[in-house]
Amino acid sequence: MTLTSTPGRTDAAEAAALRAEVRAFLADASASGVFVPRCDSWITGHSPSFSRTLGERGWIGLNWPSRYGGRDRPEMERYVITEELLAAGAPVAAHWFAQRQTGPLLIRHGTEEQRVRFLPAIARGECYFAICMSEPNAGSDLAAVRTSAEKVDGGWRVNGRKVWTSHAHVSHFGIVLCRTSPLGERRHEGLSQLIVDLHAAGVSIRPIRLLNGEGHFSEVVLDDVFVPDDMVVGSVGNGWSQVLSELAFERSGPERFLSTMPLILAFIDAAGADPDAETAETIGRIGAELWTLRRMSIDISRALGRGEAPNTRAALVKELGTRFEQWSIDAIRRLSGDEPDPESTDRVALLLAQAIAAAPTFTLRGGTSEILRGIVARDLVSS
Numbered sequence: 001m002t003l004t005s006t007p008g009r010t011d012a013a014e015a016a017a018l019r020a021e022v023r024a025f026l027a028d029a030s031a032s033g034v035f036v037p038r039c040d041s042w043i044t045g046h047s048p049s050f051s052r053t054l055g056e057r058g059w060i061g062l063n064w065p066s067r068y069g070g071r072d073r074p075e076m077e078r079y080v081i082t083e084e085l086l087a088a089g090a091p092v093a094a095h096w097f098a099q100r101q102t103g104p105l106l107i108r109h110g111t112e113e114q115r116v117r118f119l120p121a122i123a124r125g126e127c128y129f130a131i132c133m134s135e136p137n138a139g140s141d142l143a144a145v146r147t148s149a150e151k152v153d154g155g156w157r158v159n160g161r162k163v164w165t166s167h168a169h170v171s172h173f174g175i176v177l178c179r180t181s182p183l184g185e186r187r188h189e190g191l192s193q194l195i196v197d198l199h200a201a202g203v204s205i206r207p208i209r210l211l212n213g214e215g216h217f218s219e220v221v222l223d224d225v226f227v228p229d230d231m232v233v234g235s236v237g238n239g240w241s242q243v244l245s246e247l248a249f250e251r252s253g254p255e256r257f258l259s260t261m262p263l264i265l266a267f268i269d270a271a272g273a274d275p276d277a278e279t280a281e282t283i284g285r286i287g288a289e290l291w292t293l294r295r296m297s298i299d300i301s302r303a304l305g306r307g308e309a310p311n312t313r314a315a316l317v318k319e320l321g322t323r324f325e326q327w328s329i330d331a332i333r334r335l336s337g338d339e340p341d342p343e344s345t346d347r348v349a350l351l352l353a354q355a356i357a358a359a360p361t362f363t364l365r366g367g368t369s370e371i372l373r374g375i376v377a378r379d380l381v382s383s
């Protein structure tokens with residue numbers, strides 16, 4: 001099953017009208033204090049009430065089929081909304097992973113029962129999922145996961161430990177990658193994905209704090225957790241190929257180059273109509289880089305909507321996009337003359353401080369740059 005009923009190019013006028021509507025809504029919400037714009041808001045801005053408001057407007061999963069709570073709209077409209085939310089620094093983290101990954105995963109591989117149960121609740125902005133892939137010794141080397149699920153009467157008994165799980169402590173469910181048969185010679189076989197109720201008996205969640213005191217990811221310990229048979233996603237043993245297609249969604253979206261957009265916009269604002277030559281050159285470079293990244297990302301988004309798996313191209317967008325994000329912070333810091341300050345009332349200084357604190361994670365989360373370059377290199381060699 002593909003993601004959208006009308007994949008491909010959308011009517012530009014409709015997309016432009018939607019963009020104007022979303023932008024006006026966000027300007028209003030920001031001006032009236034519903035949210036304070038911040039960098040990296042797709043991971044730092046967790047607001048169930050804001051997610052529910054977006055759900056009421058039909059702006060979550062609007063490219064999904066209407067029988068699953070979507071609006072049957074073209075993929076490009078979902079993309080437009082995503083861009084505007086990120087550029088505005090709106091608090092979208094609560095529903096982010098469910099919309100970006102879990103929805104498409106269930107549409108492709110879920111049972112009808114799972115789709116009907118979860119997708120409309122995700123689209124309403126009421127049901128949040130965490131992505132439980134990484135483990136203490138299985139990050140880049142994801143096939144090394146040790147979390148195991150043993151077959152028992154009516155389901156599976158799950159034991160293991162996940163780390164760096166974004167928003168697990170405030171999510172309802174986790175998609176847990178685990179071994180359903182012992183590790184053999186073929187490491188990618190015997191893996192499966194289970195939907196785990198994060199409030200079930202045996203689940204304990206410990207938030208992990210960042211150096212700046214913020215905490216948006218957790219350690220998730222699974223101790224004899226019972227998961228019923230109907231919570232297996234796709235087929236038992238097919239987890240690896242399902243995860244690979246999920247990673248293309250995770251790596252190619254505009255959040256891989258727009259995390260610092262609120263800072264960039266504040267910097268351009270502060271530069272005024274007649275910036276000095278170096279500032280003007282930097283703004284030009286930012287625009288050129290963003291334009292290229294956006295074209296690549298939109299192409300992938302369309303391919304995903306058609307049910308393809310553009311994994312190498314997605315790795316490329318993530319590697320280039322996150323490198324751009326980190327470069328943009330350095331460039332603005334050098335030119336603005338502002339001291340980064342998380343308490344500042346000056347927008348550039350405040351957003352700079354947020355962006356600097358988040359920057360080291362850009363090239364780690366979703367796959368490190370070294371791993372992404374390896375994926376691209378392998379594909380170039382084999383093609």
Ligand SMILES: Cc1cc2nc3c(=O)[nH]c(=O)nc-3n(C[C@H](O)[C@H](O)[C@H](O)COP(=O)(O)OP(=O)(O)OC[C@H]3O[C@@H](n4cnc5c(N)ncnc54)[C@H](O)[C@@H]3O)c2cc1C
Nearest residue numbers: 131132133134139140164165166361364365366367368370
């Ligand atoms: C903010 C944030 C949010 C996250 N959210 C989630 C989440 O929600 N769910 C989830 O499952 N995970 C999440 N992660 C985990 C993330 O996916 C992993 O951190 C990442 O995949 C790297 O794994 P690792 O930390 O185990 O590092 P390692 O794999 O131990 O890597 C350490 C270093 O060695 C390098 N390296 C490793 N192998 C190779 C190789 N073969 N060739 C060259 N270099 C190599 C890496 O590039 C890296 O620099 C999150 C991480 C961050 C920072």
